[in-house]
Amino acid sequence: MKLLQIITSRYLSGLALTLFANVSLAQKAEDSGYFIQQDSDIAINQSGPHKGGGETTGFPFFSDVPAMDLVFKKRILHPGSAIGYHEQHKDEIYYVISGAGELTMNGTTSEVGPGTAILTRPGNSHGLRQTGDEDLVIFIVYRK
Missing domain, CATH: 2.60.120.10 (Jelly Rolls)
Known part of the structure; x- marks a missing residue:
């Protein structure tokens, strides 16, 4: 159970960093006068x-x-x-x-x-x- 908590915690931390980085990049692009869409x-x-x-x-x-x-x-x-x-x-x-x-x-x-x-x-x-x-x-x- 402890191992599952550690893995989940690390996964969620990585996910939060990824989401933050993507928002940060999107904001930076918009502030710079260009847009990128998928x-x-x-x-x-x-x-x-x-x-x-x-x-x-x-x-x-x-x-x-x-x-x-x-x-x-x-x-x-x-x-x-x-x-x-x-x-x-x-x-x-x-x-x-x-x-x-x-x-x-x-x-x-x-x-x-x-x-x-x-x-x-x-x-x-x-x-x-x-x-x-x-x-x-x-x-x-x-x-x-």
């Missing part, structure tokens, strides 16, 4: 945006940073999910990291895959559907 800390499971359906995971990087006028997101479209067809009101960029998808732009469809960059300008309409067996992973960038 996608595992901000992942949100949600249905496909713009009534796309299916299950996706969104990662809204830096969404809580004050005076940030740029949106930078990672989105995973799991099998059977989509970003619904919608009209664009500002410049928006999609960049495909992995997987396969079908892009519909102004009624015309195209296959997209890793390394594909898509710029949608205001007044155009688009949607993106995951195809294939693996997740479709994209980055999305636009101004607020």
Whole structure:
């Protein structure tokens, strides 16, 4: 029993030091004018945006940073999910990291895959559907 108390005490002390160090590093980064985020800390499971359906995971990087006028997101479209067809009101960029998808732009469809960059300008309409067996992973960038 005594050994268990010693191990538990050392484990909790180490955990407290680790948590304190992480808070300290995060505060130091914020005070220095930069931010670091891990996608595992901000992942949100949600249905496909713009009534796309299916299950996706969104990662809204830096969404809580004050005076940030740029949106930078990672989105995973799991099998059977989509970003619904919608009209664009500002410049928006999609960049495909992995997987396969079908892009519909102004009624015309195209296959997209890793390394594909898509710029949608205001007044155009688009949607993106995951195809294939693996997740479709994209980055999305636009101004607020």
